[in-house]
Amino acid sequence: MLHIANLHVSVADQTILDGLDLDVPSGEVHAIMGPNGSGKTTLSNVLSGRDGYHITGTVTFDGVDLLPLTPEDRASAGVFLAFQHPVEIPGVGNMYFLRTAVNSVRAHRGLPELGAGEFLGVAKEHMARLAMDPAFLSRSVNAGFSGGEKKRNEILQMSLLEPRLAILDETDSGLDIDALRVVAQGIERLRSPDRSMLIITHHTQLLDDVRPDRVHVLQGGRIVRSGGPELAHELEAAGYENLPSEVSV
Amino acid sequence: MSNMIDQLVEREYAFGFHSDLDTEVAPKGLSEDVVRLISAKKNEPEWLLEWRLGAFRHFLTLEEPTWPNLQHPPIDYQDMHYWAAPKPKPQLSSLDEVDPEVRATFDKLGISLDEQKRLSGVAVDAIFDSVSVVTTFKETLAEAGVIFCSFSEAVREHPDLVRKYLGSVVGYRDNFFAALNSAVFSDGSFCFIPAGVQCPMELSTYFRINAAQTGQFERTLIVAEEGASVSYLEGCTAPMRDENQLHAAVVELIALDDASIKYSTVQNWYPGDADGKGGIYNFVTKRGRCAGARSKISWTQIETGSAITWKYPSVILQGDDSVGEFYSVAVTTNHQQADTGTKMIHIGRNTRSTILSKGISAGQAQNTYRGLVKILRSATGARNHTRCDSLLIGPTCGAHTFPYVEVKNDTAQVEHEASTSKISEDQLFYCRQRGLSEEDASTMIVNGFCREVFDELPMEYAVEAQALMRVSLEGAVG
Numbered sequence: 114m115l116h117i118a119n120l121h122v123s124v125a126d127q128t129i130l131d132g133l134d135l136d137v138p139s140g141e142v143h144a145i146m147g148p149n150g151s152g153k154t155t156l157s158n159v160l161s162g163r164d165g166y167h168i169t170g171t172v173t174f175d176g177v178d179l180l181p182l183t184p185e186d187r188a189s190a191g192v193f194l195a196f197q198h199p200v201e202i203p204g205v206g207n208m209y210f211l212r213t214a215v216n217s218v219r220a221h222r223g224l225p226e227l228g229a230g231e232f233l234g235v236a237k238e239h240m241a242r243l244a245m246d247p248a249f250l251s252r253s254v255n256a257g258f259s260g261g262e263k264k265r266n267e268i269l270q271m272s273l274l275e276p277r278l279a280i281l282d283e284t285d286s287g288l289d290i291d292a293l294r295v296v297a298q299g300i301e302r303l304r305s306p307d308r309s310m311l312i313i314t315h316h317t318q319l320l321d322d323v324r325p326d327r328v329h330v331l332q333g334g335r336i337v338r339s340g341g342p343e344l345a346h347e348l349e350a351a352g353y354e355n356l357p358s359e360v361s362v
Numbered sequence: 363m364s365n366m367i368d369q370l371v372e373r374e375y376a377f378g379f380h381s382d383l384d385t386e387v388a389p390k391g392l393s394e395d396v397v398r399l400i401s402a403k404k405n406e407p408e409w410l411l412e413w414r415l416g417a418f419r420h421f422l423t424l425e426e427p428t429w430p431n432l433q434h435p436p437i438d439y440q441d442m443h444y445w446a447a448p449k450p451k452p453q454l455s456s457l458d459e460v461d462p463e464v465r466a467t468f469d470k471l472g473i474s475l476d477e478q479k480r481l482s483g484v485a486v487d488a489i490f491d492s493v494s495v496v497t498t499f500k501e502t503l504a505e506a507g508v509i510f511c512s513f514s515e516a517v518r519e520h521p522d523l524v525r526k527y528l529g530s531v532v533g534y535r536d537n538f539f540a541a542l543n544s545a546v547f548s549d550g551s552f553c554f555i556p557a558g559v560q561c562p563m564e565l566s567t568y569f570r571i572n573a574a575q576t577g578q579f580e581r582t583l584i585v586a587e588e589g590a591s592v593s594y595l596e597g598c599t600a601p602m603r604d605e606n607q608l609h610a611a612v613v614e615l616i617a618l619d620d621a622s623i624k625y626s627t628v629q630n631w632y633p634g635d636a637d638g639k640g641g642i643y644n645f646v647t648k649r650g651r652c653a654g655a656r657s658k659i660s661w662t663q664i665e666t667g668s669a670i671t672w673k674y675p676s677v678i679l680q681g682d683d684s685v686g687e688f689y690s691v692a693v694t695t696n697h698q699q700a701d702t703g704t705k706m707i708h709i710g711r712n713t714r715s716t717i718l719s720k721g722i723s724a725g726q727a728q729n730t731y732r733g734l735v736k737i738l739r740s741a742t743g744a745r746n747h748t749r750c751d752s753l754l755i756g757p758t759c760g761a762h763t764f765p766y767v768e769v770k771n772d773t774a775q776v777e778h779e780a781s782t783s784k785i786s787e788d789q790l791f792y793c794r795q796r797g798l799s800e801e802d803a804s805t806m807i808v809n810g811f812c813r814e815v816f817d818e819l820p821m822e823y824a825v826e827a828q829a830l831m832r833v834s835l836e837g838a839v840g
Contacts, residue, residue: 163791185795185799187795188794188795188797200788202789202793204810204811204812204813270796
């Protein structure tokens with residue numbers, strides 16, 4: 114499980130996360146909702162190991178301290194981040210990129226490398242479920258992809274990499290209804306007893322299709338409320354401003 | 363990030379060994395006597411000696427150019443040898459007669475000279491210091507009518523062809539280094555594809571500098587007659603030495619009507635050490651003439667070596683509807699400097715040219731693209747498209763672009779695009795989040811940046827080029 118305790122994060126003396134506590138047990142899907150600027154993207158960056166932050170507090174995953182690990186070591190340990198804005202890498206074929214990523218992680222897990230043919234078969238299977246055109250594989254990584262295509266590509270990578278902790282940073286933003294459904298189904302398929310998922314969003318729509326076990330409200334750099342899936346709808350009705358704050362203990 | 367750059371700076375040059383060979387060298391210095399000596403050593407005909415002497419006398423009137431964006435201490439042209447050859451200099455009739463040390467050297471470089479063992483179907487001319495040591499597959503090529511041999515042999519066996527075309531694209535009055543080369547050139551490759559023949563295999567010349575304090579001056583001459591086509595590749599390496607060594611080659615290509623020549627270079631001369639000590643000074647003149655209608659000349663170069671690179675493979679588009687192309691990846695790291703680009707001279711009607719230049723700099727390196735697109739009054743309907751992309755790795759390197767355009771015909775279309783970028787933190791983080799190490803990620807991004815140029819290389823060399831990029835940029839991250 115993911116365990117976060119008293120996490121403080123700042124950039125150039127500006128505090129972004131201010132004593133955040135969160136536990137996501139194995140097999141559970143948790144949603145984090147919050148207004149713009151509440152620190153949602155910072156949280157996903159810090160969990161996946163991006164540098165440039167001053168960090169204190171505890172972040173462990175299955176008892177392993179994540180904070181000293183490089184991004185690639187965290188990825189090998191099973192941490193996956195679906196990016197809010199997936200970056201374009203011109204000239205690097207998507208298929209080549211995906212296979213390299215999968216084989217890097219497999220090597221860490223002591224699994225044999227997948228050959229090009231073998232990988233192609235697996236990738237096409239996953240792509241069919243995500244209603245992706247196989248032509249995607251021969252294009253450069255995210256280059257010239259529409260917003261929806263980029264997000265599907267993230268979900269494709271997630272399903273190929275089979276992470277143990279998946280963080281989805283606003284994967285639903287900018288998607289039309291159909292794309293949203295495909296993405297939601299993709300996430301739902303990955304729900305598994307030995308996988309923790311953290312869905313960061315500020316819409317409730319995705320949470321209708323992917324029912325979270327818990328919903329947390331992030332505001333001012335800390336979790337101000339936690340509840341069941343109904344909390345998402347409460348939020349939608351009341352807005353962050355008028356959300357009655359829980360009595361903190 | 364900075365420790366990755368340090369690693370880059372400390373990278374090793376994989377081809378830096380030197381072979382112990384008994385070498386015959388001319389005395390140091392440049393004089394009419396040395397020119398005569400070289401010509402005599404090679405038993406050259408009188409006309410060629412006269413041509414060399416003409417070049418030498420012209421050379422004496424010239425000064426080294428100062429316009430390139432390059433900095434180096436003055437070159438003392440009297441303090442080097444102008445000719446060196448592995449001794450004895452045999453008349454080779456078979457591979458078995460090649461000095462085992464020389465063969466071992468080429469084996470070490472991964473250049474197999476053994477015809478039986480070559481499955482890839484590439485004919486190789488191997489040039490060791492100043493002398494061509496072996497040319498493979500000659501018989502197979504001869505059956506197709508293709509002549510592929512050392513320059514010296516061509517002078518002996520095909521003097522009329524050599525005399526007709528030598529200096530016809532790059533005359534000895536062309537520039538300082540071309541004049542020097544014309545006076546003292548030692549050997550090189552000659553290739554002739556008769557009318558209507560598609561050369562049945564890739565041709566390749568492999569250049570190796572071995573002797574110390576010796577300049578290397580080769581000439582390559584390729585002629586494709588009407589409707590002929592050929593793909594040609596050159597590779598080059600040199601030992602690691604503390605002093606700088608001069609390499610001043612001349613390459614001339616001639617394509618007649620409907621002929622096509624594809625010329626690819628993977629240049630990996632010793633670039634000098636991390637402090638900028640040693641390395642090859644590479645001052646090369648390469649030019650092709652699309653003499654015939656609908657002819658095509660295409661240059662592809664992967665430049666990763668040399669302390670200094672001064673090189674502008676160019677095309678004179680003389681025939682109507684002829685096509686010139688220039689695809690380049692130039693990598694400079696540590697203290698390397700490159701001033702490279704192309705000239706496309708449009709003379710014929712509806713001539714077309716494409717320029718795609720990818721410059722990569724890291725460390726303290728300076729990388730300059732310098733290109734000229736010249737559309738003459740006669741070149742009605744001429745078109746050019748130029749794109750120059752620069753990639754910077756680390757904060758202390760530089761990229762410069764000097765595009766010159768001269769248009770004298772108002773029906774011409776000339777387009778120029780340029781970009782400068784860094785490997786972005788976002789790209790690196792994205793790759794690392796997917797499990798790639800920082801180094802694998804940066805190599806992948808750089809190879810992606812070069813992809814369009816690599817795609818122009820013959821298949822087997824594209825793989826080699828990617829591997830070379832990895833070695834060249836070991837540890838480089840932006």
